[in-house]
Amino acid sequence: MKIAILLKRILDPEVSPHKFSLEPGATRPSDAGIPKVISPFDENALELALQLREKSPGSTVTAISMGPPETVEILRKALAVTADAAVLVQIETDPGPDAFGTASTLAAALQKTGPFDLVLAGRQAGDWDQGQVGSLVAEMLGFPCVTFVTQASPSGNGLRLQRESENGYDVIDADLPLVLTVTNHPGNVLRLPKVRDVMMANRKPVTTIAASDLAAMSTKIPPLEILALEKPPAVAAAEIVGGRDEQEIAARLVQKLQELKVL
Amino acid sequence: MPPVPTRQIYWNIAGHDYMYLFLLVLAAVFLYGVWRHYRTWQRGRPSPWEHRYRERWRRFAEQAVVQLRLVSQLVPGIMHLFISWGMVVLFLGTVVVAIQADLHIPIMRGWFYLYFQSLALDAFGLVAVAGTVIALWLRYVRRLERLRKGLFDGVLTGLLLVILLTGFVLEGLRIAATADPWGLWSPVGYALARLFLAAGTSVTVMRHVHATLWWTHMILAFVWLGYIPFSKLFHLLLAPANVFAQPLTPPAQALPAIDFETATTLGAAHFEDFRRKDIFDLDVCTECGRCEEWCPAWVTEKPLSPRAVILDLREGLHSMARSEGEPPLVAGGVIRADTLWACTTCGYCQEHCPVFIEHVPKIIDMRRYLAMEEARLPDAMEAALRGIEDRGHPWRGSRFSREDWFRDLGFSALRPGEKTDVLYWVGCTAALEERSRKVARAFAVLMREAGVRFGLLGDQEQCSGDPARRMGNEYLFQTLAQANIQSFQEHGVKTIVTTCPHCYNTIKNEYPQFGGVYQVYHHTEFLAKLVEEGRLPAVAGNDLNSGENNAPAVTYHDPCYLGRYNGHYDEPRSLLTDYLRLDLSEPELSRRDSFCCGAGGGRAWAEEDPAHRVSIVRSRQLMATGATTIATACPFCLPMLTDGVRGTGQEGEHVRVMDIAEIMIERLGWQDKVAPQNTITGGTEG
Ligand code: SF4
Numbered sequence A: 001m002k003i004a005i006l007l008k009r010i011l012d013p014e015v016s017p018h019k020f021s022l023e024p025g026a027t028r029p030s031d032a033g034i035p036k037v038i039s040p041f042d043e044n045a046l047e048l049a050l051q052l053r054e055k056s057p058g059s060t061v062t063a064i065s066m067g068p069p070e071t072v073e074i075l076r077k078a079l080a081v082t083a084d085a086a087v088l089v090q091i092e093t094d095p096g097p098d099a100f101g102t103a104s105t106l107a108a109a110l111q112k113t114g115p116f117d118l119v120l121a122g123r124q125a126g127d128w129d130q131g132q133v134g135s136l137v138a139e140m141l142g143f144p145c146v147t148f149v150t151q152a153s154p155s156g157n158g159l160r161l162q163r164e165s166e167n168g169y170d171v172i173d174a175d176l177p178l179v180l181t182v183t184n185h186p187g188n189v190l191r192l193p194k195v196r197d198v199m200m201a202n203r204k205p206v207t208t209i210a211a212s213d214l215a216a217m218s219t220k221i222p223p224l225e226i227l228a229l230e231k232p233p234a235v236a237a238a239e240i241v242g243g244r245d246e247q248e249i250a251a252r253l254v255q256k257l258q259e260l261k262v263l
Numbered sequence B: 001m002p003p004v005p006t007r008q009i010y011w012n013i014a015g016h017d018y019m020y021l022f023l024l025v026l027a028a029v030f031l032y033g034v035w036r037h038y039r040t041w042q043r044g045r046p047s048p049w050e051h052r053y054r055e056r057w058r059r060f061a062e063q064a065v066v067q068l069r070l071v072s073q074l075v076p077g078i079m080h081l082f083i084s085w086g087m088v089v090l091f092l093g094t095v096v097v098a099i100q101a102d103l104h105i106p107i108m109r110g111w112f113y114l115y116f117q118s119l120a121l122d123a124f125g126l127v128a129v130a131g132t133v134i135a136l137w138l139r140y141v142r143r144l145e146r147l148r149k150g151l152f153d154g155v156l157t158g159l160l161l162v163i164l165l166t167g168f169v170l171e172g173l174r175i176a177a178t179a180d181p182w183g184l185w186s187p188v189g190y191a192l193a194r195l196f197l198a199a200g201t202s203v204t205v206m207r208h209v210h211a212t213l214w215w216t217h218m219i220l221a222f223v224w225l226g227y228i229p230f231s232k233l234f235h236l237l238l239a240p241a242n243v244f245a246q247p248l249t250p251p252a253q254a255l256p257a258i259d260f261e262t263a264t265t266l267g268a269a270h271f272e273d274f275r276r277k278d279i280f281d282l283d284v285c286t287e288c289g290r291c292e293e294w295c296p297a298w299v300t301e302k303p304l305s306p307r308a309v310i311l312d313l314r315e316g317l318h319s320m321a322r323s324e325g326e327p328p329l330v331a332g333g334v335i336r337a338d339t340l341w342a343c344t345t346c347g348y349c350q351e352h353c354p355v356f357i358e359h360v361p362k363i364i365d366m367r368r369y370l371a372m373e374e375a376r377l378p379d380a381m382e383a384a385l386r387g388i389e390d391r392g393h394p395w396r397g398s399r400f401s402r403e404d405w406f407r408d409l410g411f412s413a414l415r416p417g418e419k420t421d422v423l424y425w426v427g428c429t430a431a432l433e434e435r436s437r438k439v440a441r442a443f444a445v446l447m448r449e450a451g452v453r454f455g456l457l458g459d460q461e462q463c464s465g466d467p468a469r470r471m472g473n474e475y476l477f478q479t480l481a482q483a484n485i486q487s488f489q490e491h492g493v494k495t496i497v498t499t500c501p502h503c504y505n506t507i508k509n510e511y512p513q514f515g516g517v518y519q520v521y522h523h524t525e526f527l528a529k530l531v532e533e534g535r536l537p538a539v540a541g542n543d544l545n546s547g548e549n550n551a552p553a554v555t556y557h558d559p560c561y562l563g564r565y566n567g568h569y570d571e572p573r574s575l576l577t578d579y580l581r582l583d584l585s586e587p588e589l590s591r592r593d594s595f596c597c598g599a600g601g602g603r604a605w606a607e608e609d610p611a612h613r614v615s616i617v618r619s620r621q622l623m624a625t626g627a628t629t630i631a632t633a634c635p636f637c638l639p640m641l642t643d644g645v646r647g648t649g650q651e652g653e654h655v656r657v658m659d660i661a662e663i664m665i666e667r668l669g670w671q672d673k674v675a676p677q678n679t680i681t682g683g684t685e686g
């Protein structure tokens, strides 16, 4: 099984709110002094890819990421947890929220470096949280897509999948080729790399493809453009519930919560 | 001419030459035992050896001759002094006999015979008997908890007592039967002789009993001696050797660096990966249990006892002739992984081991294997390491940046290339952990008021690497150390002051391994210096300030990495008592006996069963002083003890935990200077 895993490099979502800043007129947040990490759900997808490789011998995992040259850092992290190959689809700046544009470039890259039997992606990126790229790539490649997958194992010629659903989980048998978008689960927390593999990862090659060299999949959708970006004003509203004694305070609190439809 | 004082050797022993046969057997057994051990010691990697013999002999005199560590527990210490010195002198007595009997050099005569061979030997024999009796009393009557009460523990001591007593009886019989004119010089033997004579024992009977007893005594003594290399008795020889051979720079304080270019195994998977000295350590253990007594993991029922670590390794070492084909120690049932992760690296064990066994470096060596070769760590610790890797600090989910704590105080971080003489190294915890951030503010304000010009790295600061190193990820540690050393270079840093004892230890003792040599101060050390130089105002009021109802105002918790690791016991205390004039009440466990707060060695990020928290145990000990303020000097101890005090329930409601810098701010009345400032003033450095 040839597995591809799509990774996005994003600003550390755990950064202090004071550090997160927008220059006036800028259409993307400033990234000075903020660490960049693999988008969290992509880490889960990466782990799932590695587990699948272990369960079906002879498989390979190729990590693919789109971004400026520094994106190599997160590809090295994928190599450190023993991804077999890494491909950088080079563009000038980190991809913005244009899901169609991103998906078409990635789909083209997958076609060029593939063919792959299985493509994994996080269910949504930790910065723009749109959750579109995975399914769009499936559409463009003409692969079926299963979303919100938590676990997967080989079964027959395809995969048996567990996917999160509204009231529990679905179990699905699916044939290859296939695209999966992955959500977090205690069973797919990304493993810690072994130090030897970290050291090796620094020596493994990373294939670089310039996005401009790819014949982007034709899309009739015009690229998304951000006209303005603003930080919402921080509003802190607090109301102190008073009363004569604990009982009265509790009763009033319950009443308030019911009014707010929290209870 | 008066006759020369002496005695006849073997006066009553026909065929005493057979003794040499026994001696030969003893020697063979003994040498075999030693050789067996020697072979296993060779399994380790070579250990570094610092010469500095003067220092080695000094330590030998203190710890092997005077046995200071042993005597720190008075009764057991005296017991040991008695037995060990008794036996040394008795052994010398035997050597004297051998010189006279076998080398035919007549030295057993005259004053030497009377003073040494008779009087001194008797006195030291008595001392040894007393020691043995105390030993048995401690083990079986006082039932000292740390002492094991197995069959052999009793038999070995009991046998020794029998040997000593039969020696005295033999002497008594000889004095009585030969009417020894110098008998009085052997007071114990003489008293026994009087007893035998008073009982009307005939010379024939005495000679008969003497002969039988002599052989019994000899054979028992030989059996005991021959057993030495096969039991914990081996410490008779190995302990003094280990005192002499101890590393002069403690490896727990500056863990040995791994050279990743050449290392074949990262950390210790098998015995062959340990240093020889570490393997030697295993055989030295006397099983005394001093290491375990206040091991925070052991006391709170975690699956770790430092004694058991040593003894389990020892057993593994001797039952596993070679490691080829064997699973790694942590996978093969010799040591459990959760045992290794339970250690806070507090250093209590090795500070108290009377034979200078070093537990922490061995535990870290095995952690290194787990963390780097197997990438297997407890989840919570793994998350902390990942945090360090991804964002340079272990405090996942902190809402702060490293520059948030000082912005409103008017400080700013060093600009690229900007030089500073004194760098305040804040450390992740004081910068990012809610409670500890107040310490950074307090200390920065104190320095500013004292007119110290200092720089801050702000976002350029990364974890010092201590947690990574102690959790076993040496690779990550080295990456961080190198990056930080580079920042120091960029800003021309020569002096570093830090509020964190862990960063302090690492930067001061471990960065030199990578070429980073600086003058490093802990903030209590630095503040004591500022006070001494008169750069901080005197505290109002001359009286020792007591708490409510005459309770002591304050007690002090020694952070492990400040106290035991680096010997700074006095500066924090002098700030509290001499400068702040507070009434300080010491907890029962303080200074080198201090009990860990539970946060070291990566344990700050470990899951801990709420019913068995180290921090609660420590908080109770501190609260037992009656003080309502617990002072400390470490950003890990601070939140740990704050939680611990809360965990004690109602008693803890009126107790506060504070860093010494915060207490200084309070006593100086400078609270408004550290309170959140609304207007941001534009200053650069303080
Ligand atoms: S360092 Fe502390 S926690 Fe670790 S074994 Fe020794 S006494 Fe126990």
Ligand code: SF4
Pocket (backbone or CB within 6 Å): B284, B285, B286, B287, B288, B289, B290, B291, B292, B306, B307, B310, B352, B353, B354, B355, B356, B357
């Ligand atoms: S390691 Fe040291 S302190 Fe612990 S039992 Fe052995 S000899 Fe005693």
